[in-house]
């Protein structure tokens with residue numbers, strides 16, 4: 001610290017009362033192994049993005065009404081809050097909205113770096129685990145926040161998202177109805193999501209971020225992956241001043257990017273959620289696209305008892321306990337690098353496929369849907385499939401099959417020859433159906449779930 005600041009009257013006053021010198025020295029005089037460097041700024045960037053979410057979130061909560069009757073109106077009101085000819089309301093919402101996407105990206109980058117740098121290895125296994133919890137909290141925050149504006153996008157995105165949870169074998173259906181607070185989305189879902197988003201998650205965030213940082217200060221930064229333990233020489237540089245400056249600039253960059261996006265692309269608000277609107281093409285938030293696409297491919301039970309996100313979670317949790325080799329350099333861990341490339345490539349590829357799929361989503365025509373419904377009932381499909389609580393359970397529940405995102409072609413192949421998709425499928429081949437009948441059946445199946453369930457609280 002600078003001499004003048006250190007000897008100022010304020011400093012002496014505070015030091016006598018709260019021992020500020022020891023505190024500052026504890027905070028700032030952390031040795032940086034290998035010296036200050038840009039590679040160390042990512043954690044601080046995530047931290048800053050989180051603080052920004054807290055601040056803008058509290059501001060929004062002042063004006064938000066968390067019931068289906070008021071949510072949309074209150075968000076619309078926020079969007080029209082002006083001050084000195086400035087759309088402050090929309091700006092704050094933009095910061096929060098883009099901040100959420102940014103957090104998902106930054107947490108991803110941070111995780112990726114820790115993985116590639118081998119920084120999760122002994123003795124940082126517990127810090128890694130806490131990081132995985134924070135990743136889970138981030139995704140849950142993004143997921144629950146998405147519903148709050150209660151517009152068409154929010155409503156249908158959450159229908160699709162919760163439907164995806166329902167596809168998890170064994171526990172999925174129960175999980176889905178617990179999360180929704182009933183069969184459909186309604187007042188209960190919104191208040192569940194609002195409470196989780198504004199009360200449960202922030203408390204957990206504070207707890208686990210504190211935990212993450214306390215461990216960080218106890219085991220110290222992992223340091224560069226090259227060379228063995230930091231030499232005395234390398235210990236000479238402390239957190240203050242150079243690393244503090246770099247971190248501050250990193251945070252500033254985060255703010256500039258989020259603010260820039262919020263100004264240039266302010267978040268939109270679609271029409272009020274309408275559960276009866278079957279012409280809306282429901283899609284999940286972009287960061288869930290790849291899971292959406294994967295679920296389309298891996299149905300049914302191929303993964304056994306585990307849903308895909310659960311499987312990824314388990315791999316991440318076990319990682320530091322399975323991979324015990326001390327080698328940290330990515331240049332000497334080809335498997336780690338190749339897995340990363342493969343996973344990233346797959347995620348991007350799947351997301352692109354999902355986005356392309358949304359454009360090709362079956363456009364419903366009410367006449368065909370109705371004819372398809374009759375065919376469905378006459379062809380004995382209900383003997384094996386349940387729709388809206390009625391039918392058999394040899395095959396999967398089709399109540400929300402229209403949200404899974406299959407193309408018309410996929411569905412028609414499914415009706416004619418199920419074994420093309422599922423080995424040894426017990427589903428009969430409906431090859432006697434004429435092309436237009438297949439079309440009508442596909443129309444009906446694609447409509448399932450695209451008109452909402454009634455709100456149980458009304």
Ligand code: HEC
Nearest residue numbers: 299379380381383384394395396414422425426427428430
């Ligand atoms: C004998 C029982 C049986 C009958 C009858 C039956 N299905 Fe199926 N169906 C299944 C099973 C089982 C599956 C799951 C795939 C598998 O394991 O073969 C399935 C899968 C499906 C799927 C794919 C679900 C997905 O997204 O993975 C659709 C769509 C479907 N059936 C529609 C129909 C329609 C429409 C009819 C009537 C024309 C019908 N099924 C009749 C047993 C049946």
